[in-house]
Amino acid sequence: MNTQAQESFLTGFHAGRPAVTTEAFAAARAAGARTGYEVLRDRVTGRRRVLDLGCGDGLLLELLAATPGRRLAGVDLSPQSLSLARRRPALSAAALVEARAQRLPFRTGAFDACVSHLALMLMADLDQVLAELSRVLAPGGLLTCAIGAGGGGTAYELFGELLPEALAGAPAGRRMPALGDRRARDPEALGALVAAAGFTGEPEWETVTVDMSGPPERVWRALSGMYDLAALDPAALATLGRTFHTRAAAVTGEGEDLDCHFRLRVLTTRHP
Ligand SMILES: C[S@@+](CC[C@H](N)C(=O)[O-])C[C@H]1O[C@@H](n2cnc3c(N)ncnc32)[C@H](O)[C@@H]1O
Numbered sequence: 001m002n003t004q005a006q007e008s009f010l011t012g013f014h015a016g017r018p019a020v021t022t023e024a025f026a027a028a029r030a031a032g033a034r035t036g037y038e039v040l041r042d043r044v045t046g047r048r049r050v051l052d053l054g055c056g057d058g059l060l061l062e063l064l065a066a067t068p069g070r071r072l073a074g075v076d077l078s079p080q081s082l083s084l085a086r087r088r089p090a091l092s093a094a095a096l097v098e099a100r101a102q103r104l105p106f107r108t109g110a111f112d113a114c115v116s117h118l119a120l121m122l123m124a125d126l127d128q129v130l131a132e133l134s135r136v137l138a139p140g141g142l143l144t145c146a147i148g149a150g151g152g153g154t155a156y157e158l159f160g161e162l163l164p165e166a167l168a169g170a171p172a173g174r175r176m177p178a179l180g181d182r183r184a185r186d187p188e189a190l191g192a193l194v195a196a197a198g199f200t201g202e203p204e205w206e207t208v209t210v211d212m213s214g215p216p217e218r219v220w221r222a223l224s225g226m227y228d229l230a231a232l233d234p235a236a237l238a239t240l241g242r243t244f245h246t247r248a249a250a251v252t253g254e255g256e257d258l259d260c261h262f263r264l265r266v267l268t269t270r271h272p
Helices: 001-016 020-025 036-043 059-065 081-087 125-136 152-170 187-196 216-223 227-231 236-250
Strands: 049-053 071-076 095-097 113-116 137-152 204-211 261-270
Touching: 001 081, 001 216, 001 227, 036 059, 036 113, 036 137, 036 204, 036 261, 049 059, 049 125, 059 071, 059 113, 071 081, 081 095, 113 187, 125 137, 125 187, 137 152, 137 204, 152 216, 152 227, 152 236, 187 204, 187 261
Parallel strands: 049 071, 049 113, 071 095, 113 137
Antiparallel strands: 137 261, 204 261
């Protein structure tokens, strides 16, 4: 696992697309009409000092800031995503810091809760990340993370069929490196890591499926923000987009939505 290669891929990708995740997920709602961001927001009700790990352009922090009296902080590798976060008026008092999750620039016991939306599974050296979270959370602190657990529906099926051929033509040097620590995607392994880092509360798991269905153009905009597609040059990406639309038109009727959903596995645990 080459941590530096992974992190430079992520910073390079987000330099060009600093709001890519919120563009795809801000409007994607689960049963009960909440977005994944709102699910995490609601997990930390009553917690005053909250850290967002891998905060991106700050949407989740903005939701958290709607509760008066909160002290908020966000860390991210991407200076461009952080600049967007800093433009949100609600975050004028938040500490938005360019830093690695593996080395958090905060004092011990600084937070009552940590949230993380679609970021933990991208982080290398997960033991180190969890040790840092354990350090910066105060006794009784809560950790709640939404981890990507894959997409479904016609759109993802189609995308999965088209992707291998599109990537086969991409230069090897542009391919996406394996990202993160694969134990983040295995609930048992992640539960063991979290326990080893000192989170003694029994981990709670919830699978939240968010609906990203819509007109094929909108679904494509969301899918085309996936890290895998960084390997394609603009012409190859445009060709893939055209093929996707042609194939989508063959399975949806005129004006019909294309079925697309994404699963978030939400882990919640407590510090002793
Ligand atoms: C898929 S984006 C999610 C952004 C945001 N949480 C959201 O859901 O809108 C993942 C974010 O995690 C950040 N990230 C990945 N690894 C990181 C690390 N080791 N330390 C800090 N940030 C990291 C990336 O820079 C990126 O902004």
